[in-house]
Amino acid sequence: MVWASRGANAVERGLRPRVSLPTIQDVISGLVNSVFSIALSVSYAVLIFSGPLAGILPVGIGYGLVAATVTAMVFAAASGIPFAAAGPDSRPVAVLAALAAGVAADLAARGKAAAIGPTVLIGLVAGTLLTGLVLYLLGALRAGRWMRFLPYPVMGGFLAASGWLLMAGSVRVMTGIRLSFGGGCRARTMHWSSLSCWSSWRGISLPASP
Numbered sequence: 001m002v003w004a005s006r007g008a009n010a011v012e013r014g015l016r017p018r019v020s021l022p023t024i025q026d027v028i029s030g031l032v033n034s035v036f037s038i039a040l041s042v043s044y045a046v047l048i049f050s051g052p053l054a055g056i057l058p059v060g061i062g063y064g065l066v067a068a069t070v071t072a073m074v075f076a077a078a079s080g081i082p083f084a085a086a087g088p089d090s091r092p093v094a095v096l097a098a099l100a101a102g103v104a105a106d107l108a109a110r111g112k113a114a115a116i117g118p119t120v121l122i123g124l125v126a127g128t129l130l131t132g133l134v135l136y137l138l139g140a141l142r143a144g145r146w147m148r149f150l151p152y153p154v155m156g157g158f159l160a161a162s163g164w165l166l167m168a169g170s171v172r173v174m175t176g177i178r179l180s181f182g183g184g185c186r187a188r189t190m191h192w193s194s195l196s197c198w199s200s201w202r203g204i205s206l207p208a209s210p
Helices: 008-012 024-048 051-078 090-109 113-140 144-149 152-175
Strands: 002-004 084-086
Touching: 024 051, 024 090, 024 152, 051 084, 051 090, 051 113, 090 113, 090 152
Parallel strands: none
Antiparallel strands: 002 084
8 A cells, every 4th residue: 555645746747856854744744654554554463363363463463563664664765656655455454364264264173273373374474475576577577557457347346345354354353243144143242232133234234132
């Protein structure tokens, strides 16, 4: 994810802003971006390392903070966009959370609970490195222009599924309630007595009062 901060007008005019000493605005922008990036890293780690992975949540938060710091430093040093800052993105997090949950469930079913944490961490690191390598190759080969040939339903479906996974995961982390389509409502820790199991929106199920 890339956030724009200052200097956009110069870029629109085709000019690169001159390098100068940091100002108060630069310091404030850096502090705001840092706090925002830390909050995103922690929240995404909580989303990924939940349920059977809650025991290694501190390790996951550490990995997330280190990854966000390295990404921001590399982007600031190598990017040609002087007014932008890089940070964690939400869409890959939705996929990684689903991947981590699937691996944890599979290992738990095989009776290998002790291997859940290391396996998930290795999978996340390997997936991140592979994604970075593929993106680098796409950039080095100037293949990014081929992305416009991806069908709209593919992109729309990916974004819609990512949004659903993020929303459902957030609700599960905050309340212990698992949202699902088709009427299968499951809750581990609490029930909402004011809502019925069937909501009026697309069949999303919410827990009913006992």
